[in-house]
Amino acid sequence: MNRYLLAAAATLTATPALAHHPLGGLPMETFAHGALSGVGHPILGFDHLFFIAAMGIAALFTSARLTAPLAYVAAMVLGCAAAYAGLALPAVETVIVVSILAIGGVILSGRALSLAPALVLFAGFGLFHGAAFSGALSAQEGGAGASVLAGYLIFLAITQYAIAIGAQFVARTVLGATDASSVNARLAGAAVAGVGVFLALETLEGPIVAALTGA
Template structure:
């Protein structure tokens, strides 16, 4: 039995190290490619119909790596909360509100800096074992969603109502999917290794590193 427990522990440690290396290398590499990548699947052209709006909504949070990495972070954080789905829900709802504010010509200053800062902040939260309380996490998720959604609004300025609505549906659906997958991966890691697993900590480090690249890019851009 002792041998079996030792083998299981070694296996868990190996998986944690593998996840750590993959997340740190992958996210850092993605972040360094940011200046060369577009934030919109249609190259900045506003969608003209329902299908284009939906596809644009699906693509924007994936091609926009600052958004993509943040959604991974919020999914991993949700995995550590008993009711983490409320953090994700707050982010998704206020993201739609943020897009609406942009379309209504309401200005949210320094949005790119806040978005980059949100990546750094949520990555940093994954470095520590102690969680913030749920209400505070919901509030932070909501603030982040407002600014991420505001950035999404740029892609549909001038579009008709049908593509705007499908765009909102598209980016909400894809972000929910990404966050849900990250949450399930986080829970699987936490079930294998109680406390603050190395894999989660290194994921947070990788997310922080990516966020610092985004922040630097925003400051010098």
């Protein structure tokens, strides 16, 4: 498990440099640009990637393993579009850290979620992950055109659903996690929770240093 946590921490150090530049910093001007950015952001943004994969594993042990992740996907698209339209959600980055801690804790507990709580959890956090994804659109000088927006949202949805289902496949066939109490499933939850702790400490580092130095 320590190896999982160390690997997760190492990959997260690259997040600030990579997460917002799937096009190498070039502006999005076409549907294809939006689509490429929609594919790249969930993969290069490791905070999102860990949550989505863990959400897929948590959904695996519900009564609707293939459709439950769609609650996250739908809410994520809604959150992204709403934030781009100017509807701001509070403390987005903080909630994303909480989402990783929460979903990791759910898997680590070894208890399967019933469907209704799972849908609420996935959708609730999906709104905030979507709001974070809107940053790529808002950063566009002059805003994103309709074709860019369509490509971005469509491929954000496809990519994240594929990650969730892919995580289920790995959990079942590679890790042999046949139920929520499986040791390997719980180890995956521990790794994700560890990532959440790392991000939480990273988030708190600035305020703590400022308080200690009186800056």
